Amino acid sequence: MTLEASVIKDDAVRSTPSGYEVDVRIAWYRSLPIACLENLSVSINEQQFTADQISIRVNDILIPVNKAGELLDEWWFTQDPITAILPTSSPLSSGETATVNVSLATRIPYIIIGPDTALVQRTDVSKEVTIQ
Structure with missing residues (x-):
């Protein structure tokens, strides 16, 4: 299995009264802050959710994804997902099938590619899932 294949598991998407929760796993072989x-960014059946709409839950902390850079002491472990919270007034129901696309940009702080510049790994994953 590739690192990309593990980003979205079969049971990663849950319908909630206020939208969706999507478990997203890191596409890297080491844990990172x-x-x-x-x-x-995430899309579900072409309904796009951008970073300014998404919050993430990690280690019992809920924060807008645009503020993730502030979480220096919280870690994204390879075995644990972060949960993306996607607000929508019309989520699909549990049991329905959907195409989920996840785009991640993850900075790898120990791979330096230029002056004061770390590698940013970009990962795009698409998967058919059943909404939980």
Whole structure:
């Protein structure tokens, strides 16, 4: 299994009264601080959720994804997902099938590619899932 294949598991998407929760796993072989998450966008059946709409829950902390850079002491462990909270007034129902696309931009702080510039790994994953 590739690192990209593990980003979205079969049971990663849950319908909630206020939208969706999507468990997203890191596409890297080592744990990284949450602050390394530079961008996250998700679409479900072409309904796009951008970083300014998404909050993430990690280690019992709920924060807008645009503020993830502030979480220097919280870690995204390889075995644990972060949960993306996606607000919508019309989520699909549990049991329905959907195409989920996740785009991640993750800074790898120990791979330096230029003066004061770390590598940013960009990962795009698409998967058919059943809404939980």
